Amino acid sequence: MKRIYVNEDWCLGCHLCEYYCTFANSGLESMAYALKGKPLSPRIQVEEEGEIHFAVSCRHCDNPVCVKSCITGALSVEDNVIHCDTNKCVGCYTCIMACPYGCIMPATSGVIQKCELCTNNAHQKPLCVQGCPNEAIVFEER
Amino acid sequence: MNYVIIGNSAAAIGCVEALRSSDPAGIITLISSEPHHTYSRPLISYLLQGKTDEERMKYRPDDFYQTNHVCAKLGCTVTKIDAKNQKVMTDSGETIAYSKLLIATGSRPFVPPMEGLETVKKQFHFMTLDDAKALEKALGPDQKVLIVGAGLIGLKCAEGILHRVQSVHVVDLADRILPSILDAEAAPRVQKHLEEAGVSFTLGASVKKFKANEAHLTNGEKVPFDIVVLAVGVRPNVELAKEAGCAVGRGIVVDENSKTTVANIYAAGDCTETVNAATGKTQVMALLPNAYLQGEAAGRAMTGGRDGFSTAIPENAIGFFGLHLITAGNYEGEADLVEDTETCYKKLFVKDGRLVGYMLIGDVHRAGIYTDLIRKKTPLASLDYDMLRKEPQLLAFSRTARDAMLAKSH
Numbered sequence A: 001m002k003r004i005y006v007n008e009d010w011c012l013g014c015h016l017c018e019y020y021c022t023f024a025n026s027g028l029e030s031m032a033y034a035l036k037g038k039p040l041s042p043r044i045q046v047e048e049e050g051e052i053h054f055a056v057s058c059r060h061c062d063n064p065v066c067v068k069s070c071i072t073g074a075l076s077v078e079d080n081v082i083h084c085d086t087n088k089c090v091g092c093y094t095c096i097m098a099c100p101y102g103c104i105m106p107a108t109s110g111v112i113q114k115c116e117l118c119t120n121n122a123h124q125k126p127l128c129v130q131g132c133p134n135e136a137i138v139f140e141e142r
Numbered sequence B: 001m002n003y004v005i006i007g008n009s010a011a012a013i014g015c016v017e018a019l020r021s022s023d024p025a026g027i028i029t030l031i032s033s034e035p036h037h038t039y040s041r042p043l044i045s046y047l048l049q050g051k052t053d054e055e056r057m058k059y060r061p062d063d064f065y066q067t068n069h070v071c072a073k074l075g076c077t078v079t080k081i082d083a084k085n086q087k088v089m090t091d092s093g094e095t096i097a098y099s100k101l102l103i104a105t106g107s108r109p110f111v112p113p114m115e116g117l118e119t120v121k122k123q124f125h126f127m128t129l130d131d132a133k134a135l136e137k138a139l140g141p142d143q144k145v146l147i148v149g150a151g152l153i154g155l156k157c158a159e160g161i162l163h164r165v166q167s168v169h170v171v172d173l174a175d176r177i178l179p180s181i182l183d184a185e186a187a188p189r190v191q192k193h194l195e196e197a198g199v200s201f202t203l204g205a206s207v208k209k210f211k212a213n214e215a216h217l218t219n220g221e222k223v224p225f226d227i228v229v230l231a232v233g234v235r236p237n238v239e240l241a242k243e244a245g246c247a248v249g250r251g252i253v254v255d256e257n258s259k260t261t262v263a264n265i266y267a268a269g270d271c272t273e274t275v276n277a278a279t280g281k282t283q284v285m286a287l288l289p290n291a292y293l294q295g296e297a298a299g300r301a302m303t304g305g306r307d308g309f310s311t312a313i314p315e316n317a318i319g320f321f322g323l324h325l326i327t328a329g330n331y332e333g334e335a336d337l338v339e340d341t342e343t344c345y346k347k348l349f350v351k352d353g354r355l356v357g358y359m360l361i362g363d364v365h366r367a368g369i370y371t372d373l374i375r376k377k378t379p380l381a382s383l384d385y386d387m388l389r390k391e392p393q394l395l396a397f398s399r400t401a402r403d404a405m406l407a408k409s410h
């Protein structure tokens, strides 16, 4: 299955992926409207120190401990994508406790949010990948 | 193959899902006393709070039994296991044969003897959907509620009902709230938050007797009440297993493949005792993720798999009135108080060069990075601990370890 992979050596630390992600999940058509004057709430996050930069987002694990730990049944695997039914989620954060990569985060709505490879929004293909200027984030089979 | 599962909650569902991933054809019969479609037990407090409803509480979709070809006998109780002939008997007089059996009977409330308890008309447990619905009927703006037990269940109940009653008072014999997951330093922070929300406490005392609508406590205090919720603790449901000849300690004894000591009988979830991977000691864990993972290991083992579940650790993620806490592992070894500010409390526990436990209150982001280090017993020398203690982050790992996480499929 195609997943997001990160090439650490090529990451410039520009954080554009975080902007594209916030926009992609905003439900708005204009990037300017989606971002202007609003806090970023991306599901991908850049870690960096000195010369090291890389982006981290849900690995869509084959053996997803978040899904298995979810106390409500809100997290499930749909067509290999780990999906959160935000209508069922109550924001207990058990998945935040479980994810080994730290890729699930609280959403401003009080529940959680995570990368769903843009299958849950209008873009259908990961917008962070499309927006990465240096191909440090790729969407492919490995 | 004829699989029979007793129970219909996390452990049972974990088993069904594992069975179906490798055996699409075997017959699965699931028997459970509770008459409901599988639901999330922890959500009963959210139900009373108005944050969910019975529809959204369903642990799996409506068509779960159908899609997985499970014959679900709900509202049916297993009364006996005949291990010799590989059969279970039910209260409706049925006898069902099994080739492999899973006992996932969970736990039930434990009630210590309290004088006069039988005279309390409005007394409730807080374990099941039916308990929550019965309690809900008694709630009202003029009702004073006394909750006995300041553990997770008692306090979640307090949060769930506070806005629907006149008052909620919690009594616990321990000198602090959440005694099994918070230490004496961390517990008062959470208690203060609950008090600010309106919950009151008497700690270090228990109920000596109930007299009319008053609870007389061991410290001399008298607490008036209309409703009593008993949330002192839970005990594993082990009787069926014991009668069938399975070894039972505090819970049903199982190995990492969830096998009991009797051939073709497996057990998983709150009814079992498990090795805590952080200490190596055996204990009853009574937590939903472990229940699912143990049930899943049972399902795999029943279909010939050998990769059991051996990384069970105590782990809790809970919130009260907007304050989140996550704790995991155990609190032996050296305590490293990393942060103690208005918004965040963070303590890590390191033993023999490994992270063995943590407590996070307030800021809980990316806590799973810590949890994974405990589960995997990762030597801290293999990463940058100074960086990691400040913030859970993948930067603290070696480049090779990081590439394995981010550049390979999992």
Ligand SMILES: Cc1cc2nc3c(=O)[nH]c(=O)nc-3n(C[C@H](O)[C@H](O)[C@H](O)COP(=O)(O)OP(=O)(O)OC[C@H]3O[C@@H](n4cnc5c(N)ncnc54)[C@H](O)[C@@H]3O)c2cc1C
Binding pocket: A071, A092, B006, B007, B008, B009, B010, B011, B012, B031, B032, B033, B034, B041, B042, B043, B044, B045, B076, B077, B078, B079, B104, B105, B106, B107, B126, B127, B128, B152, B153, B156, B157, B237, B240, B268, B269, B270, B271, B286, B287, B288, B289, B291, B315, B316, B317, B318
């Ligand atoms: C209010 C509350 C809040 C909680 N919050 C959390 C939380 O935040 N995080 C967490 O990790 N855990 C939490 N828990 C604990 C969690 O609910 C349990 O760990 C989990 O439900 C265990 O699942 P299980 O499958 O082992 O058993 P159970 O959920 O106990 O289910 C066992 C089932 O077996 C049935 N059964 C028993 N005996 C028989 C029989 N003889 N015949 C037929 N059926 C039988 C019972 O009716 C029951 O339906 C909470 C529990 C409560 C009550």
